[in-house]
Amino acid sequence: MSSVPRSTASSSPPAAAEASIQVRDLNYFFGRGDLRKQVLYTISLDLYPGQIVIMTGPSGSGKTTLLTLIGALRSAQEGSLRVLGQELVGLGNRQLVEIRRNIGFIFQAHNLFESLTAAQNVEMAVELTGNFRGKRKQAVDILGQVGLAERADYKPAQLSGGQKQRVAIARALVNQPQLILADEPTAALDKQSGRDVVTLMQHLAQERGCTILMVTHDNRILDVADRIINLVDGRLESDESPQQFVDSHTPKALDQKMFLM
Numbered sequence: 001m002s003s004v005p006r007s008t009a010s011s012s013p014p015a016a017a018e019a020s021i022q023v024r025d026l027n028y029f030f031g032r033g034d035l036r037k038q039v040l041y042t043i044s045l046d047l048y049p050g051q052i053v054i055m056t057g058p059s060g061s062g063k064t065t066l067l068t069l070i071g072a073l074r075s076a077q078e079g080s081l082r083v084l085g086q087e088l089v090g091l092g093n094r095q096l097v098e099i100r101r102n103i104g105f106i107f108q109a110h111n112l113f114e115s116l117t118a119a120q121n122v123e124m125a126v127e128l129t130g131n132f133r134g135k136r137k138q139a140v141d142i143l144g145q146v147g148l149a150e151r152a153d154y155k156p157a158q159l160s161g162g163q164k165q166r167v168a169i170a171r172a173l174v175n176q177p178q179l180i181l182a183d184e185p186t187a188a189l190d191k192q193s194g195r196d197v198v199t200l201m202q203h204l205a206q207e208r209g210c211t212i213l214m215v216t217h218d219n220r221i222l223d224v225a226d227r228i229i230n231l232v233d234g235r236l237e238s239d240e241s242p243q244q245f246v247d248s249h250t251p252k253a254l255d256q257k258m259f260l261m
Contacts, residue, residue: 018085020179020211021047021070026079028065039065040234042079049178049209052201052224054216056245057231063215064183066231070213071103071181072096084178101128104172106182110164112156118143118167119152125171142170145200147193161188169197176204182214186221198224222246 028040039062047053055063068074069081072088075096081088084102091099112121122139126132140152146166156164165188172180180201186194198221204210214225222228228245230238240248 017048017050019046019082020049020084021045021213022080022082023070024080026066026069026076026081028062028069028074028077038234040069043236045229045236045239047211047213049211050205051226052205052212052214053227053229054214054222054225055229055231056215056217057237061231062234063231067181067183067213067215071105072099102178104175104177104180106169106172106180106185108184108187110156110168112164112167114156117153117155118148118159118163118170121156121167122171122174125174129175138174139170142174143167145173146170147196162190162193165189166193166197173200173204176208176210178210180204180210180212180214182212182216184216184218185214186216186218191220194218194221 023043023045026040026043027038029036029038031037043066055067057063065074069076069088070083072083072091073096075091076089079089083099086099088096088099112118113124116124119136119139122142123135126135126138140149143149143152143166146169148163148166148170151159151163156167159167165185169185172182182201186197189197201210201212201214202224205212222242222245225242228238228240228242229236230240230245238245238248
């Protein structure tokens with residue numbers, strides 16, 4: 001397979017911007033010895049401040065693995081991986097924890113503390129920055145932006161699945177991080193709630209220069225992306241604008257691809 005160019009018309013960087021994420025020839029393996037299996041192959045990729053990038057691809061293609069490597073939740077093994085100006089390859093666990101303080105994570109599992117209210121769950125993220133004053137107001141404000149102002153003092157057992165996910169999203173966004181990594185953030189949300197959440201992400205990207213990398217199969221939100229990268233069998237297959245992606249995945253385009261294979 002031919003390599004995908006690092007820069008295309010759909011992924012042109014903002015003027016004079018330094019990449020928030022810079023990946024070069026990244027390989028990753030699970031297991032050791034005879035059980036060692038490669039799951040990512042020579043990934044090279046640049047993501048810039050203010051960009052929303054959607055990562056798609058079949059199940060098992062390595063999307064979540066790449067997301068967790070960029071988020072310093074796994075240790076990178078081969079190649080180069082720079083996140084927010086810091087090379088992650090070779091860092092120890094304590095240094096990786098420091099990197100994670102500047103990243104907002106949204107995962108499919110909401111991972112809320114059942115004994116705490118929605119606001120208290122969000123406040124915990126504020127406390128991690130060392131800011132204890134005004135944390136209640138920050139928590140309530142961001143809960144209001146995801147449509148949960150009236151549920152601020154409810155515990156998770158009193159919330160629906162979609163509401164729990166919105167609390168988790170509020171927790172990830174409350175500190176206005178430089179980088180947001182999201183794994184299927186709208187999977188548990190209805191159409192309007194999902195749209196509200198991605199609109200909030202758009203504002204963070206546009207007004208705060210936040211970089212957002214989102215894994216999703218939700219075709220309803222493809223329009224918010226600046227770029228869509230497609231990962232197949234651990235390889236970066238394409239890096240396109242949303243319109244290019246839609247055009248290349250029409251039935252006619254897919255039939256042409258099959259004919260050429």
